[in-house]
Amino acid sequence: MMKKLLGIDLGGTTVKFAIMTEDGEIQQKWSIGTDIRNDGKQIVPQIIESINHHLELYGLSADTFLGIGMGSPGTVDRENGTVIGAYNLNWSTLIPVRQMIEAGTGIPLYIDNDANVAALGEGWKGAGENGKDVVFVTLGTGVGGGIIAEENLLHGNVGAAGEIGHMIVEPEGYLCTCGNHGCLETVASATGVVRLARDLSEEYAGDSELKELIDDGQELTAKTIFDQAKAGDALAVIVADKFFFYLGLACANIGNLLNPETIVIGGGVSAAGDMLLEGVEKYFQQFAFPSIRTSTKLKLAQLGNDAGVIGAGSLVTRQK
Template identity: 40%
Template sequence: MSKYCIGVDLGGTFIKFALLDEDRRASGTFQLPTPAGRGSAGVVEQMVRGARKLMGDHGLRAADVHGVGIGAPGPLDLDNGVVIAMPNVPGMENVPLRNLVSDGLHLPAVLENDANAAAYGEYLCGVGGGRGDMVMLTLGTGVGSGIVLNGRIHHGSHGIGAELGHMIVEPSGEKCGCGQQGCLERYCSATYIARLARRMIEKDGRASSLQSVLDAKGDIDAKDISDACRDGDELAAYVWDNGAYYLALGCVNICRIFDPDEIVLAGGMARAGDELMEPVTRHFRRLHWKLTEPKTRLAIAALGSDAGVVGAAGVAWQKFAQKR
């Protein structure tokens, strides 16, 4: 019988669980609520309970499982498997999550940053095809990123690498919350393109069908913009294209730096699919150097919101099973 790895993706609202088999096929994905009121003990208990349920549902005993990969939001101490803090979940300060889960399940465990886990999931089971080099950009509140080189997640020497959203691309540009100026994410994250649309309507008094969205909801999000764009709204088209331009610029820089096989776009904005890929690809080809044709493939993430839990299992697979 084939052996499995368990993936657990710890989020602020839900904990996700999945199995990964030795042929890199994911299955059994489900989620449980993240218990917010019972501190770290409640969280660990829920993680152990979910993993046991996953094993029970599939008739697995500990001997059938290589290990558990845990994805969690930063900041983390990866070497020691410790969650340093977790926004929205009180009591998760300096929790040795890796060892607690490992002890609870009597299985080896490994902790990974959730953004890196998601990139690794796409690398192993999604767009990346499990070979070569892949860079993933996740377009959400900011622009998260994960870098997989030769099948290894790149963490950096001090655990603060792979922050491609904070590449400076407009040195005289917008101030970023990180203290820098002109960071990539200030120009192409879902949050910032929505903010630009709102600014153009409210401050510059520009006409747009998005005005009615603003009136109804009090705010605009990236999906409203892509919807309005599809309906022919000019302001929405400008804002969407501007975001795509900067995303393409980031992709060109990633080619110059890494020359990866794939750059994968993920997160809420990537659900726009071709409506995102078309303008990004167009700007990418124009901005790209002329010394060679573009060789890196741009693609939309294939696993959606399962990438994190699948990748967490994948990290366990790499650590505990790959040597076989």
């Protein structure tokens, strides 16, 4: 009988699950809310309970599975299967995730950082088209990333490889939560692009619906800014161009360093779509080393919310 994979994508608001074939085709998927109360102590027990409940529901047993793969926020120790410092889960102490889930389900568990796992998903079944060299940049509330180089996921010395959000793109720029100034995350995340819009609006004197919204104190989102830019709003076009400049600069540096086949751009902000891709491409072409311009392609992510669970499942099959 064909063995299956179980992928888990643990997030601050939901935990997503998927049962899939060994080649990454999703057969069943479901999700539960993430219960971060009481220092997040309920999270792992609820994951175990949900797995066991669904296996029973689908008439599957532990030995149907090659393993469980899981993506988690925080600092993940892959060898020991523990997580620490996942503050959006209220996990401030060391959580022995593998030990608990293996004991609770009887299935071996493999775990990695959530951004790395999303990169594996996009690289395998998404825009990366199963390439050997793929970099995934995810633009959400922060900017995350994962690097697949010569088929291997790069972790670095302490697991901090792929912190694309903390590339410096503006040395005298905004203060980042990490303590440095001008990180990509401060200008290319959902909150960063809003901050750019507010600041550029102060210097902007012409007609602009976006400026009126800002001056009026309306709530501003990345989507509003890009929608206004698509509609030709003069200020929004300036803001979007600045965003494309920073992201294009970062992508050129990534390309120059790693020469991947593909740099895949995903996360909520990537919903701006083709306009974003074309804008970033313009600056990528300007800053990239000549041989990189033609050999490294920029693409939009394709898997949306499934990247995490699919990538998590692939952790199981990647065990050498």
